[in-house]
Amino acid sequence: MGNPGGDPVLLVHGRQDSAATFIPLLHNLPETYNYVGVDLPGHGKSDPFPIGVMLTRFHFLAAVEYAVTHLKWDHFVYVAHSMGCEQGLFFNVIHPGKIAKFIFLDPLPSFQRLQIHDFKEYYGTFYHEYYSNYKKYNTNDRVYSKRKAVESVMRARGLNEEQAEIVLSRNLQSVGEDTYKLSWDKRLRLPAAQNYPPDYYYGLFSKNLPPTLIVSASNSLDPRNKKRNDIAIELVSQLQKSMDHFYVETVTGGHDVHLTDPELVAKCILDFLNRSMGRAKL
Template sequence: MTLLEKEWYIQAPWGRICIVAWGDCRDPPVLVCHGNIDSAASFRPLMKLLPKKFYYVGMELPGNGKSDPYPPGMVICSYDMLYSIVAVVRHFRWKKFVYLGHSLGSTLGLMYALAFPDEISKLIVLDPVTDHVAIPAKSFSIWYMKNLKKYIKNYDNYNVPKELGTKYKKEEVIAKLVKNRRITEETAEATLARWSTPTDDGYIRYTFDQRLKTFLHYPLSPSTLKDLYTSIKTPILAIVMDESVRQGKYDTTKFMLDETTHPGGNYRVRDVPGHHDEHVVHPEKVAPYIANFLLYGLQGLDSKGKL
């Protein structure tokens, strides 16, 4: 039986946050958070394979999907995005919940666990690449030029009103999404539908916040990031894609690949063949790990008989 999907909005100080939920609201909650310039639609394939005993609440981050953006102005950083998660949790009045995130959503989940150490009961991070967070001192100049200087230089383009944005052919955008993210055409179209709008002349315009193209993570040294992440006491399942490892996405944070670096014994890593968005095109590769962790916690991962 497929989980029933419902969609609505909740109010935040700056605008509306779009919620896409699957399941029965009386079941234990799992907050689901996507990556940058994405939407809740990317989790639909995975939802078909997860246990029906949970209530999966997908939020669309500000400026992503159908959620309103933050007010125009300065560059958006991960700390801004983190507060949107706080707003969702407070709206539902959750005292405890499970967190499932992908990419940027993973980073935000780890940050939330650090800021509110008693609220997340289990943390699942799908390919939590960290090359954009852990910045060695010698690379600070490159980080600054790539992020802040680039944003200021292109300030007008990043803050242009939606109705004045560049127009694109829908078919070309879908083909680009399929090629770049290596997802199916069906998922690409579902994703595009959540952050674009048609024009009168047969084209489309993006509705996602253009500032997300220079989304900012304030840099931390690799050693500081290790101290922070390994201090988290919450049980964590990290699903790491082998292609991301080969691309060097974890070179400055190899501790993310090693369970023994977490002194609390609460960290488990599962290496999965595939690319960054593998959970979208082949959810069956990651669903068994997630399901066992949801149902049985760390014990479910350590017991080979359950997989």
Template sequence: MSLLEKEWFIQAPWGRICIVAWGDCLDPPVLVCHGIIDSAASFRPLISLLPKKFYYVGMELPGNGKSDPFPPGVLFSSHDLLYAIVVVVRHFRWEKFVYLAHSFGSNLGKMYALTFPNKLTKIIELDPITVNGVTDHKNYTKWYQRSYDEYCRNYDKYNLPKEFGPKYKKEEAVAKLMKNRHLTKETAEATLERWSEPTGDGHIRFTFDQRSKIFVHYQISEKLAKELYTNIKIPTLALVADVSIDRGLYKTTPFCLDEKSYPAGNYRVRFVSGYHDVHVVKPEVLAPYISNFLLYGLQGLDNTAKL
């Protein structure tokens, strides 16, 4: 029996945040957060395989999925996106909850844990490669040019109303998404459906906020990143895709691959075979780890408890 899916909106200062939830609201909550230019739909295959004893609440970040974007004119940062999580948590009045996220959403989870250290009971990170604010002084120029300079030089492009944006044939957009993110046709169509709309002439246009491509990640050194993140004491499970490692995407954050880097002994990493969106394409590979962790915590990962 699959969990019932419901969708609605909650109000934020800048507009509406779309919520897609699965399960019974009386069960323990699990906040689910996607990565850059994505939607809650990407979690459907995985949620269907997880324990039915939890209430899974998927939020769509501003300018993603069906959520309203931030007001036009200003280049936003990861800290602005973090506040969207604050809005959702306050709306539900959660005292404690589990956090499950993919990619950049995992980075937001770390930021939330540092800001509100007593709210999270568990953290589950799915290929958390996007701690990409990690840099050194040699890359500062490149960082500024890639964000602020790029945005200001192309201000009109990044603030163009969606009605005037380029059009694409749906088949071409699906094929491109399948190629770039290694998705199946079915999962690519489900993902695309939440951040595109038909134009009435056989084409579609994208509805996600174009600023999502270049929003600001504040820069910190590798040393500071390690000091901050490895001192988060909340029980954490990281599921890391081998293709991401092979591509060098953890080069500046090798501590994410090493349980011994966490002095509290609260961190477990498990390596899985697949691309960055493995949770969409092969959720059956990740589900057993996540289920054991949700039900039994760190002991479940250490094989002292079984489903």
């Protein structure tokens, strides 16, 4: 979308989403940029990783790298939601200088998942759960009518019908008359997170960090994860205090606020893109 000759913008969605979830937001952003969205493996129209492997969140970093290599982009804006945000941070560590600006849409629920430091909890949540239910996570035999699929997404994510249709637009596979399967890889329910110490993340992410905007949703963090939430919030706070051109905007809404209130989120993004940031500006 946008202008193929414009400054490049890569759009990377969150877990169990697809590139389609950025469409409402793009309708509120300038057409002068060259926007390219990707479906990560096992999402939307992209093939899943080979069956059997216990997925980690790191696996998806390779897909981002492949996309950038294919596009032959040397310098671009990186816009991401949720899990896509951490992929961008790790990409920036491996390829410093390629990303001109970061725009992260509600990354805190993703960042708190990087903070499971109790090994028993970590192993049980991911590896024990996966291998104890191996067949369930590697079999996709559930079917839905179109209506049931839409209602399921509306109920699970608090979306209206139009928004649920957008989420499903690249994630439904027709297998018969009004009979569909969801294309999401079931292993996406529990890709194992990296659980490094907070100081390590800070040291890693603060190196060569480009101008960054975080648009944080007011109602997205699960209070049951308070300890991990607090660590994630502190990580962002430390980055904001020590980095030039690091901005945090809190908007009213839930985790999918870029989909449910795209005009509000677009305003934050436009203000950020229009800021003068010296050498980091595209």
